Amino acid sequence: MKWETVIGLEVHTQLATKSKIFSGSSTAFGAAPNTQASAVDIALPGVLPVLNRGAVECAIKFGLAIGANLNRVNVFDRKNYFYPDLPKGYQISQLAKPIVEGGALKIVVEGEEKTVNLTRAHMEEDAGKSLHEDFHGMTGIDLNRAGTPLLEIVSEPEMRSSAEAVAYARALHTLVTWIGICDGNMQEGSFRVDANVSVRPVGQAEFGTRREIKNLNSFKFLQQAIDYEVRWQIETLEDGGRIEQATVLFDPDTGETRMMRSKEDAHDYRYFPDPDLLPVKLDEDWIERVRAALPELPAAMQARFQAEYGVSAYDAAVLTGSRALADYFETAARACGQGKLAANWVMGELSAALNKAELGIAASPVSAAQLGALIARIQDGTLSGKLAKQVFEGLWEGAGEVDAIIEARGLKQMSDSGELEKIVDEVLAANQKSVEEFRAGKDKAFNALVGQVMKASRGKANPAQVNDLLKARLQ
Amino acid sequence: MSDASLSTLAAQLAAKQVSSRELAQVYLDRIAALNPAINAFITVDPDKTLLEAAGADVRIAAGNAGPLTGIPVAHKDIFCTDGWLTTCGSKMLSNFVAPYDATVIERFKAAGMPSLGKTNMDEFAMGSSNETSYFGAVKNPWNLAYVPGGSSGGAAACVAARMAPAATGTDTGGSIRQPAALTGITGLKPTYGLVSRYGMIAFASSLDQAGPMALSAEDCALLLNAMTGFDPRDSTSLEREKEDYTRDLEKPLAGLRVGLPREFFAEGLNNEVAAAVDAAVAELKKLGATPVEISLANSKLAIPVYYVLAPAEASSNLSRFDGVRYGYRAPDYANLDDMYCKTRAQGFGAEVKRRILIGAYVLSHGYYDAYYLQAQKIRRLIADDFSEAFKTCDVILGPTAPGTAFKLGEKSDDPVEMYLNDLYTIPANLAGLPGMSLPCGFDTKGLPIGLQLVGNYFSEAKMLNVAHQYQRATDWHAHAPEGLK
Numbered sequence: 001m002k003w004e005t006v007i008g009l010e011v012h013t014q015l016a017t018k019s020k021i022f023s024g025s026s027t028a029f030g031a032a033p034n035t036q037a038s039a040v041d042i043a044l045p046g047v048l049p050v051l052n053r054g055a056v057e058c059a060i061k062f063g064l065a066i067g068a069n070l071n072r073v074n075v076f077d078r079k080n081y082f083y084p085d086l087p088k089g090y091q092i093s094q095l096a097k098p099i100v101e102g103g104a105l106k107i108v109v110e111g112e113e114k115t116v117n118l119t120r121a122h123m124e125e126d127a128g129k130s131l132h133e134d135f136h137g138m139t140g141i142d143l144n145r146a147g148t149p150l151l152e153i154v155s156e157p158e159m160r161s162s163a164e165a166v167a168y169a170r171a172l173h174t175l176v177t178w179i180g181i182c183d184g185n186m187q188e189g190s191f192r193v194d195a196n197v198s199v200r201p202v203g204q205a206e207f208g209t210r211r212e213i214k215n216l217n218s219f220k221f222l223q224q225a226i227d228y229e230v231r232w233q234i235e236t237l238e239d240g241g242r243i244e245q246a247t248v249l250f251d252p253d254t255g256e257t258r259m260m261r262s263k264e265d266a267h268d269y270r271y272f273p274d275p276d277l278l279p280v281k282l283d284e285d286w287i288e289r290v291r292a293a294l295p296e297l298p299a300a301m302q303a304r305f306q307a308e309y310g311v312s313a314y315d316a317a318v319l320t321g322s323r324a325l326a327d328y329f330e331t332a333a334r335a336c337g338q339g340k341l342a343a344n345w346v347m348g349e350l351s352a353a354l355n356k357a358e359l360g361i362a363a364s365p366v367s368a369a370q371l372g373a374l375i376a377r378i379q380d381g382t383l384s385g386k387l388a389k390q391v392f393e394g395l396w397e398g399a400g401e402v403d404a405i406i407e408a409r410g411l412k413q414m415s416d417s418g419e420l421e422k423i424v425d426e427v428l429a430a431n432q433k434s435v436e437e438f439r440a441g442k443d444k445a446f447n448a449l450v451g452q453v454m455k456a457s458r459g460k461a462n463p464a465q466v467n468d469l470l471k472a473r474l475q
Numbered sequence: 476m477s478d479a480s481l482s483t484l485a486a487q488l489a490a491k492q493v494s495s496r497e498l499a500q501v502y503l504d505r506i507a508a509l510n511p512a513i514n515a516f517i518t519v520d521p522d523k524t525l526l527e528a529a530g531a532d533v534r535i536a537a538g539n540a541g542p543l544t545g546i547p548v549a550h551k552d553i554f555c556t557d558g559w560l561t562t563c564g565s566k567m568l569s570n571f572v573a574p575y576d577a578t579v580i581e582r583f584k585a586a587g588m589p590s591l592g593k594t595n596m597d598e599f600a601m602g603s604s605n606e607t608s609y610f611g612a613v614k615n616p617w618n619l620a621y622v623p624g625g626s627s628g629g630a631a632a633c634v635a636a637r638m639a640p641a642a643t644g645t646d647t648g649g650s651i652r653q654p655a656a657l658t659g660i661t662g663l664k665p666t667y668g669l670v671s672r673y674g675m676i677a678f679a680s681s682l683d684q685a686g687p688m689a690l691s692a693e694d695c696a697l698l699l700n701a702m703t704g705f706d707p708r709d710s711t712s713l714e715r716e717k718e719d720y721t722r723d724l725e726k727p728l729a730g731l732r733v734g735l736p737r738e739f740f741a742e743g744l745n746n747e748v749a750a751a752v753d754a755a756v757a758e759l760k761k762l763g764a765t766p767v768e769i770s771l772a773n774s775k776l777a778i779p780v781y782y783v784l785a786p787a788e789a790s791s792n793l794s795r796f797d798g799v800r801y802g803y804r805a806p807d808y809a810n811l812d813d814m815y816c817k818t819r820a821q822g823f824g825a826e827v828k829r830r831i832l833i834g835a836y837v838l839s840h841g842y843y844d845a846y847y848l849q850a851q852k853i854r855r856l857i858a859d860d861f862s863e864a865f866k867t868c869d870v871i872l873g874p875t876a877p878g879t880a881f882k883l884g885e886k887s888d889d890p891v892e893m894y895l896n897d898l899y900t901i902p903a904n905l906a907g908l909p910g911m912s913l914p915c916g917f918d919t920k921g922l923p924i925g926l927q928l929v930g931n932y933f934s935e936a937k938m939l940n941v942a943h944q945y946q947r948a949t950d951w952h953a954h955a956p957e958g959l960k
Contacts, residue, residue, distance in 0.1 A: 039575055043795040045568065046555045046577055046674040048709050078791050080838070082815055089794020139811075141799065270838035272847060275681035275788055277710050 001238070002202040005230050006210075007165045007195055008119075008157035011172055012150050013182040014126065014190040015058040021125050021149035022049030022092065029188050037128075037143035043087035048276050051076075055149035056280060058181035059099045059123050060290045062151060065179050065297055066118060068103030070287060076123075076277045080270040084141050085128035093152075095271045098122035099280065105155075105175065106299055107167040108317050116168050117156040124150050151181070157196065157207065162226035166219050169193055170321075171298075178298055178323045186217045193222055197229045199237065208233070209243040213250050213257055225250035229257050301326055309339025318347055324361045328368045335372020338379055345371055349392055366395045373402040386459055387411045414460045417469075420453075423461070424469045427452045438474060446470065476501055477637035478955060481546055481694040484640060488535055488545040495531035495545030499524050499589050502547055506591065506638045509959055512619060515633040517552050517610045518560045519592035527589035534587050543701055544587030549639035551630050552593040553600055554580050554685075555674040563676045564596040564608040564626075567796045567803045567822035577674020578706045579643060579685050586701040591639050595629030598824045599793065600650055600678040602626050603896040606887050607826040614883070615658060616956040617922055621880040624654030624896075630688050631658040636959050641689045641698055645675060647682045648781050649875075649900025652912035655688055656875035656925020659914045661942065661952060662688040663695045666932050667907035668713035671706030677792040679785035680711075682904045691952050692913060692942035696720040699935060715933075723940040729763030731941065734868030736771040739899050745878040751916030751924040752874050755945065759872075762944055769864040769871065773856045777901040778894055780857065783837050783850035784905075789827075790834025796822065829890065858906035865931045870941055873899055875912040875925030903929045913942045914951040923954075 020027055023040035040047045063070045075097040078090040100121035107114050126148040131140035153172065159165045173191055177184035184191050193216040198208035213229060216222045228250075233243055245263040250256075296304075302316040305326075311319065319329045325346070333342035350371065354364060374391055377383045383391060383406065394405035406412055414420050428435055431452060437445035453466045476484075476493070487493045503521050510516050524547065531545040555561050555573035557580075562568045576584065583590070597607040605613040605628025613628040615621040616636035623632040627644030631654035634642050644651040646664035655662030663686045670685045677683060687698030699720045706712040733756065740749060756766055798804035798818030805817035823831070837846035864871060876896055886893045903910035908929055915926035926945075930938040946952050 042800055044555070044574070044801070045561065045563070045571065045676040045795070046573070048673050050708060050710055080791050080794060082794065082797060084797075084799045084811065087795060087800065089797060090791050268840045270791070270835060270840075270843075272787060272791070272838050272843070275679075275711075276677075 003199045003234050004202045004204075005160055005162075005226075006157050006198045006200065006207055007159040007162070007226060009155045009159070009165060009168060010194040010196070011153045011169065012126075012192045012194075013153060013176050015055050015149040015151055015181055016183050017052055017054040017058065017149050019052055019054075020147035021052050021055045021123065023147055025147065027148050029185075031144055033131075033140070033142035034144060037146060041087065041143050041147045043089075049092060049274075051277060051280065052149065055123055056099070056282070057290060058149070059121065059151055060282065060287060061179050061181050061294060062121055062153070062176065063100040063103065064287070064291050064294060065175055066100075066103030066105055068100045068118065068121070070282055071097055071099055071101060072282050073097065073279050074099040074282075075279045076274045077271045078274045081267045083127070083130075084139060085130045085143070085146065087128065087143060087146055091125060091127065092274055092277070093124035094122035097279075099282075105168060105171050107164065107171045108314070109161075109163050109167045111314065113313075114164065116158050116164075119154040119156050121151050121153040124152055126150050157198075162223045162230070165195060165226055166223050169219060169222055174298055174321060179294060189217060192217055195222060195226055195229075197226055197233070198243070199230060199233045209245050211243065211245065211257075212247045214247055214260065216250060221250055221252055224252070224255055225257055228255055232257065295323065298326075305329075305339075309333050309343065311339055311343045315343045315347065319343060322361065328361050328364070331368035332372040332375065335369050336375035336379060338375050341375050341378065342372065345375060349389065353392075353396060365398060366392065370395050370402060377402055377406065381462065382406065382412055384413055384459070384463065387413065410460075412460065413462045414457055417465070420457070420461055420465060420469060423456045424453055424466070424473060427456055428473060435474065446474075477505060477640070478690075478953075479640070480691060481543065481640060481689065481697050484546050485542055485544075489540065491535075495528040495535065495547075495589060496525055498545065499528040499547045499591070502591055502639055505636070506633075509616075509636050509638055513614045513616055513632050513636055513638075514611050515595055515613050515629040515636065515638060516549070516592045517562055517564070517595050517629070520559065523559070524589050524591055527584075531587045531589055541586050542697060546588055546640060547591045548583055548588045548698075549591040549594050549630060549633050549642040550580060550583075551596055551627055551643050551645055553596060553645050553676045554643060555676070556580050556590065556593065559590070559593055561593065561676070562610070563600070564598040564610060565823065565827070566609040569609060569803060571802050573674075575674065578671035578708065579675065579702055582701055582704070583643070588701070591633075594627070594633055594642060597626035597628065597650075598827050599676070599789070600626040600645060600647055600683075601789070601826050601830055603649070603653055603893050604881070604883075604886065605629065605654070606883065607824055609824060612883055615880050615922070616959055617659065617880070618920070620882055621922065622657070622883055624657035624876070624880065626650040626654075627662070627688065628654045631655055631660055631662070634658070634660045634688055634690060635956060637955060641687065641694060643685060643702075644688045645678075645683055645685045646900075646904065647678050647684075647785060648904050649897040651686050651688060652875050652900050652910055652925070652927060653897060655912040656914075656927070657880040657923065659917075659923030659951070659954060659956075660688060661691055661695055661911065661913045661946075662686065663699065663911040663935065663938070664903065664909060665699065665703065665935055666713075666909045667904075668711050669703050669909075669933070669935070671704075671709045671712050673706055673708040677788075679788040680792060681788060682781075682785060684904075691946055692911070692939045693721065693724055693946075695911070696724060696936075696939045696943070699939075718936060720936050720939055723936045724943040726940050726944075727763060728759065728941060728944050731759070731764040731870070732767050732868040733759055733764045733941075734767050734769040734864050734871040736769050736774065736864070736871060736873055738771050738774050739873035743877050743895070743898065744874060745918075747918040748874045748876070748878060748924050752872070752926055755915040755926045756872065758945060758948055759941070762948060764941075767868045769868055771857070771860045771864060771902060773853060773860050774902045776853050777857060777905055778898060780850045780853045780905060781897075781901045782833065782894060783846050784854065786830040786834035787838050787847055788834070790831045790838065793823075793827070793831060798822070826890070854905045857902055861902070861906045861908060861929075861931075870934070870938055871929040873927050875899060875927040879918045879920070879922040879924055899927060908932060909935050909938060911938050911942060913946065914954070915949070916951055917954070923951075
């Protein structure tokens with residue numbers, strides 16, 4: 001039987017506000033346990049939540065960025081359950097009336113563009129952390145994270161492979177960091193993915209029973225977990241078994257998913273509107289102010305890059321992988337007036353060097369202006385591609401600006417045709433055998449002669465000029 | 476001196492006839508003498524009280540006194556008080572010392588009012604007789620075999636017994652007004668949102684409201700001036716201009732339309748209470764008011780609606796009492812679930828557990844629509860009835876409770892019978908309206924009868940005006956329980 005995979009993702013993005021969603025405590029990561037937990041965060045008797053409008057603004061930004069409906073009145077609910085790192089015994093979240101509904105995100109998988117629709121996005125507070133190590137049979141509770149604002153972003157179950165799921169997660173990651181509502185740091189838990197996975201026979205309309213894989217904190221794990229889960233579900237069904245609705249965890253060490261709780265253990269969260277908080281009202285002025293302050297979004301920028309710089313759709317998608325990369329590309333392209341060449345350099349030489357050095361684009365030792373200047377020197381014939389790579393190395397090492405490096409290292413292409421003619425004559429004289437072979441019809445011999453001339457010029461000869469000269473001499 | 480009004484005490488303090496320390500000592504002495512029998516206080520700390528009084532004396536001497544500076548006040552043990560035990564009448568918080576002051580406490584401190592201590596109450600404010608307190612029942616100063624009402628029973632009893640000239644209370648379904656009625660004092664529940672709930676331990680957040688309890692409407696007006704005002708720490712606190720609630724006290728009542736809801740004078744109302752309320756209406760007529768019959772048709776649903784909504788909110792509000800971070804924790808447990816179960820089984824009393832169970836039930840999957848949502852709809856209808864009524868009257872009048880104080884133990888085995896005591900007070904909470912209770916007579920057993928006024932939103936000054944004019948014409952509020960002096 002042929003099977004189809006169905007995936008929907010729920011992504012928890014930590015909003016980049018300075019203080020928590022319902023208290024004034026700092027949200028900074030890594031402080032000593034419980035030093036960023038106020039009376040409100042530890043849920044002392046009598047304390048009350050007060051909404052941080054900064055968190056709402058982040059949610060508005062997101063809603064606008066994905067073309068969603070912003071609920072002008074949205075409501076916080078209480079999700080009730082007991083756990084030691086949940087101080088109030090309930091999490092403040094949004095169930096019936098979330099701030100964002102609908103919207104869509106475009107992804108590209110193997111050259112194919114696809115639109116993934118979003119169901120909703122809602123604001124909620126994060127829980128604290130339970131620390132099970134170092135406490136000798138007891139559990140330590142750190143409430144620094146309790147009350148950190150989250151935007152939970154829920155997609156429709158429209159992805160059909162782990163590759164699509166990863167492409168969606170990456171596109172979402174790009175977007176939330178692009179618009180500055182999330183720092184995107186997956187190691188610190190700022191962007192956590194839950195994947196709802198099911199399989200069904202190809203052609204069947206109803207969804208299969210899904211299992212939810214919780215808390216995937218890298219794209220690699222997301223892919224591995226889905227691939228394992230899909231295989232497991234298909235095998236189970238083909239062996240005559242049934243899939244039970246469940247929540248599972250992915251173990252990166254074994255590459256397997258394992259059951260966390262079954263549907264029977266599922267909580268009844270007893271949601272109801274939080275009477276301590278008023279409904280959140282979004283007025284049009286506020287929304288318009290946020291809209292006006294939004295940067296150009298990745299999708300719009302991709303279209304513009306294709307039109308303005310003549311780059312391919314694929315290249316445009318890669319170049320808008322982050323705002324920093326897109327800005328870098330555009331600065332370099334403008335500096336040299338050569339969009340395609342700039343794209344090739346950014347995605348080729350520069351990316352390779354950055355990857356090798358494990359550096360992000362923001363930390364690139366070669367600035368966008370320098371790369372632009374370098375490309376301009378290729379364009380005006382001063383540098384060959386090969387020489388340009390040597391200049392790039394100089395820039396990378398911090399040896400100075402482009403022209404200075406060309407000068408200091410003598411990397412200028414040979415422009416004096418008299419000098420080149422002399423070299424060509426010497427090479428022809430020294431390689432009579434190749435000359436005869438060429439004349440006997442062996443084209444390869446010509447290439448050997450070109451190579452010899454380039455070698456003799458120590459790479460500085462213009463290859464096109466060498467071609468022309470050799471052809472003229474050999475006719 | 477312990478019978479004196481707040482304005483009299485303020486005048487004596489201003490004239491240096493008495494110091495704040497001396498005044499506090501007068502009340503502390505009465506507490507020492509009377510509290511063992513009445514049990515109105517959970518915590519008394521004379522050293523702290525006198526230290527605060529000394530601070531007030533400094534302010535008075537420096538000419539920095541406000542209208543209430545130097546007058547002591549007792550606080551319901553539901554308000555968090557920095558450095559004082561704050562128990563909420565529960566074993567669960569029997570060891571809890573708050574590290575901060577509730578906004579109400581801050582405001583009274585800012586007004587220069589020393590604290591006389593923390594008053595007894597029904598556990599987590601759940602009760603109408605003060606018998607659910609972990610710290611024992613409070614006795615009614617008018618007859619120690621009777622309950623003082625609840626949940627602010629300690630506050631009501633301490634004012635009635637003149638152990639404090641004023642007290643703070645909270646009212647979720649009648650917890651200020653009903654004990655005020657049963658102990659013969661005056662108490663006011665403001666419009667929802669007028670007084671900050673920050674630092675007041677939540678029972679039912681959408682209904683809870685703090686208010687003053689004292690010997691007269693005038694005293695309540697002065698206390699309300701100190702309590703109210705926007706608080707950015709409470710999202711349900713209302714941002715509006717400060718009012719002077721004493722401003723209309725002396726206004727004549729000519730032309731006042733007093734609405735009498737026919738449903739409040741129907742079956743279930745004790746005859747003696749009915750007669751006293753009728754006499755009060757007659758008195759107000761003499762003062763120029765006109766009675767108008769009105770209907771609050773949906774108010775008969777107030778108790779069932781309340782006993783869905785209040786427990787629903789309570790079941791969630793009380794989840795934080797889990798033994799993890801503060802308060803009581805069961806001494807022996809096998810694992811986390813066992814710790815939760817034993818802590819909450821041992822830490823909460825029967826009434827609190829009953830309401831948590833009801834609340835969890837009405838919010839649970841499959842029942843939410845039938846109970847919680849339905850109750851919210853009826854709540855709206857009850858509020859609409861009031862809006863309609865206020866088109867034809869300025870203030871609504873009726874009995875505060877269907878009867879006078881009942882005997883200790885008389886209703887404690889029958890929760891539904893107990894719940895019926897709040898029949899007339901709950902509608903105002905559901906609608907968020909202000910209400911107050913003031914004494915209007917005594918029954919044949921010598922127990923006080925309470926008259927309730929319910930006003931439109933933000934009409935506290937109007938209600939206080941009516942009550943003050945009534946108290947100028949009558950002396951029910953001036954009676955003190957005998958044998959306690």
